[in-house]
Amino acid sequence: MHPQGYVTDAVQLQGMGYGGLPGQPGVVQHTAVNITRGQPVITEPPKDHIIWSLLCFVYSNPFCLGLAALIYSIKARDRKVVGDVDGARHYGSTARSLNITATIIAAIGFFIFIITISVIMAQAASHYNYRY
Structure with a gap:
């Protein structure tokens, strides 16, 4: 052995x-x-989810959740560099939760927008084809 x-x-x-x-x-x-x-x-080092936070901040920032996620991701990276693994894990999990919330809200908003545009276009097409 x-x-x-x-x-x-x-x-x-x-x-x-x-x-x-x-x-x-x-x-x-x-x-x-x-x-x-x-x-x-x-053990695997804690994740800071900084790329996901950047994408949420740039492309979908509902209620400034993308900005908050980016701030927590930067804090997690700073804690990881300093060597505070528990602090980095805490900030990283908070950033992950904010990213999930921002992504879900943005996806729901996008689907509502697509459905609304589709309904408006369908009503406009049916009104245009209506003969008096």
């Missing part, structure tokens, strides 16, 4: 040795399989 907690098993591969025929004695190839057990040693 290795000091890091890895389990190593040697498994013989079937095949040809160097220059030999299959099944003949020669150089035997081995492979090692590392199996880790327990919690991972390295």
Whole structure:
């Protein structure tokens, strides 16, 4: 057993040795399989969602939620650079929630706009075709 907690098993591969025929004695190839057990040693750094916040700020900024998400994303990135992982995770999750809310509100508004334009165009076309 290795000091890091890895389990190593040697498994013989079937095949040809160097220059030999299959099944003949020669150089035997081995492979090692590392199996880790327990919690991972390295954790993933917290996400700051800055690209999503920029897109929400530029393209859909309902009720200034995109701006607030951008501010929290910048704070999360600053906390991550300083080394405050818990603060970065908190600001990043707040930015994510604001981005989700801004995206949903913008999508609903876009669909309402498309439906309204479609209804107005259909009524205008039916009124235009009406003969007196």
